[in-house]
Amino acid sequence: MTYLRHVLDHLGKDIRLEWRSRDSINGMLFFSLLVVVVFGLAFDPTSYPTLTRQISGGILWVALLFASITALNQSWARELRNQVLEAQRMAPSPASALFLGKALANMLFVLVVEAVLAPIFIVFFNLHVLGNIWVLALVLPLGTWALVVNGTFFAALGLRARNRELLLPLLLLPISLPAVLAMVQATTGVLTADLDPIQIATWIKQLAGYDIIFTTICILLFETVLNAE
Amino acid sequence: MTWNSFFDISTMAHRHLLFAYAAVLVIQGGYCGWIAWNWFRTKDPRH
Amino acid sequence: MEQRTPTLRNVAWLWFGIAIAVLVVGFRQAIFLTPTDAAQGDVGRTFYYHVPIAMLSLLFPYLNFAASLAYLFWRKRDPLKALTADAFALASAEVAVVYASITLITGSDWGRAAWGIWWAWDARLTSMLLLWLLYVSYLMLRQFSSTGQSQTLAAVLSIFAAADVPIVYMSIRWWRTQHPAPVFGGGPNAGMDKSMLPAFFWNLAGWAIWGIFILLFRFALERRRQIAEQEAALQAIEASLETTK
Numbered sequence: 140m141t142y143l144r145h146v147l148d149h150l151g152k153d154i155r156l157e158w159r160s161r162d163s164i165n166g167m168l169f170f171s172l173l174v175v176v177v178f179g180l181a182f183d184p185t186s187y188p189t190l191t192r193q194i195s196g197g198i199l200w201v202a203l204l205f206a207s208i209t210a211l212n213q214s215w216a217r218e219l220r221n222q223v224l225e226a227q228r229m230a231p232s233p234a235s236a237l238f239l240g241k242a243l244a245n246m247l248f249v250l251v252v253e254a255v256l257a258p259i260f261i262v263f264f265n266l267h268v269l270g271n272i273w274v275l276a277l278v279l280p281l282g283t284w285a286l287v288v289n290g291t292f293f294a295a296l297g298l299r300a301r302n303r304e305l306l307l308p309l310l311l312l313p314i315s316l317p318a319v320l321a322m323v324q325a326t327t328g329v330l331t332a333d334l335d336p337i338q339i340a341t342w343i344k345q346l347a348g349y350d351i352i353f354t355t356i357c358i359l360l361f362e363t364v365l366n367a368e
Numbered sequence: 369m370t371w372n373s374f375f376d377i378s379t380m381a382h383r384h385l386l387f388a389y390a391a392v393l394v395i396q397g398g399y400c401g402w403i404a405w406n407w408f409r410t411k412d413p414r415h
Numbered sequence: 416m417e418q419r420t421p422t423l424r425n426v427a428w429l430w431f432g433i434a435i436a437v438l439v440v441g442f443r444q445a446i447f448l449t450p451t452d453a454a455q456g457d458v459g460r461t462f463y464y465h466v467p468i469a470m471l472s473l474l475f476p477y478l479n480f481a482a483s484l485a486y487l488f489w490r491k492r493d494p495l496k497a498l499t500a501d502a503f504a505l506a507s508a509e510v511a512v513v514y515a516s517i518t519l520i521t522g523s524d525w526g527r528a529a530w531g532i533w534w535a536w537d538a539r540l541t542s543m544l545l546l547w548l549l550y551v552s553y554l555m556l557r558q559f560s561s562t563g564q565s566q567t568l569a570a571v572l573s574i575f576a577a578a579d580v581p582i583v584y585m586s587i588r589w590w591r592t593q594h595p596a597p598v599f600g601g602g603p604n605a606g607m608d609k610s611m612l613p614a615f616f617w618n619l620a621g622w623a624i625w626g627i628f629i630l631l632f633r634f635a636l637e638r639r640r641q642i643a644e645q646e647a648a649l650q651a652i653e654a655s656l657e658t659t660k
Contacts, residue, residue: 388521413639
């Protein structure tokens with residue numbers, strides 16, 4: 140139970156810090172909005188409703204991917220100031236609790252952005268969901284967690300690197316590609332109702348499997364990364 | 369095939385075949401050459 | 416490396432010679448001796464370089480994974496062995512990228528000539544592309560991370576990459592089962608005729624022997640660089656001790 144308490148402590152700390160400045164969330168929200176507008180201009184969605192439905196899944200996840208990268212880079216920045224990271228290393232709580240707390244905080248921020256972004260997306264793209272929209276309530280969190288858990292880990296990997304901001308997308312994108320494929324296919328399947336429920340369920344199961352595998356790997360390896368010197 | 373027809377670049381098929389083989393040799397040879405160049409640039413630890 | 420004798424150097428040259436000899440035989444088999452393919456014509460001879468190299472490119476990532484695990488295991492227990500494991504991990508990652516690059520380039524070139532398209536997002540090609548991306552990102556991490564850390568971080572990334580490779584393979588295959596697309600290199604029924612076997616096996620052997628040579632050559636270069644760095648550090652320490660005397 141103390142492990143859980145450590146995780147919740149770290150989570151609370153990150154949420155409190157973010158709430159005071161609201162840097163990340165504001166930045167992410169505006170960035171996602173801009174991406175949706177750019178894609179809207181690029182693809183002219185209202186003129187081609189069928190095509191729009193087919194590519195909307197991809198566009199939504201690409202927008203979220205880039206938005207979360209901007210926030211993930213910053214999430215470790217507050218640990219670097221005032222030598223907080225050294226203090227974290229010496230703290231008696233397990234390193235993976237720090238990681239989980241931060242990953243959960245990032246998850247929360249990205250989910251808030253999604254909750255705001257999804258209606259805007261539907262409006263700008265004139266989206267009429269043909270399938271069961273409640274399935275998206277399952278796909279979005281699973282997909283977001285896949286991006287956030289690996290993203291938080293790789294952001295920590297690049298902490299003392301030369302080109303820290305550049306390194307995160309370079310590492311995150313290749314590793315996330317199978318998850319991105321699954322989340323886009325599931326989302327598009329729901330939007331266009333082209334896939335039958337069994338196929339969508341298979342994609343969701345793949346996404347869940349990916350989440351479990353990489354969450355485990357991240358938790359096991361975070362201690363090594365924190366003490367990499 | 370003969371040497372003459374291998375280096376015949378008149379058809380697209382032959383050009384592509386030649387390109388494929390040349391690419392392999394250039395890339396592998398280039399990599400080996402890069403290693404060798406660095407080998408002579410690094411100080412020999414025994415001396 | 417201090418114990419490296421002329422024997423090891425001679426063995427290296429011998430191995431290099433064998434690799435070249437086998438590759439020359441393979442080239443002769445592929446270009447001159449094997450009869451022209453009925454369906455694809457002469458451009459089908461690309462097969463004898465593309466397929467062996469594609470098969471071998473799947474081997475080096477495993478070597479990188481094993482070496483990274485060894486590095487993480489020995490990191491606190493035996494630093495010298497860890498350093499050697501790290502050199503091997505770097506070498507195998509680089510050779511993996513070289514072989515995967517060749518696979519992608521020759522595959523694309525062959526596809527254009529034989530089937531009219533430069534690329535198809537089919538299962539094999541896409542999986543190979545993702546493999547290439549993973550190991551290029553490994554090399555980028557090594558380049559960008561600060562020294563002292565880069566070995567540990569790269570070893571950690573290698574574990575992620577190794578876990579991802581089977582996931583990539585399975586998910587892309589499932590995707591292509593759902594949405595069939597043109598398949599490069601013929602479907603699963605495209606087998607090899609008996610007349611193709613000698614050229615195929617000579618080239619497979621040749622590129623495997625070459626792969627081992629180039630891997631160990633790169634490994635030796637990395638070890639040389641590591642030792643030179645250690646010597647330089649040692650000299651710097653000794654110099655600083657001199658001045659305090």
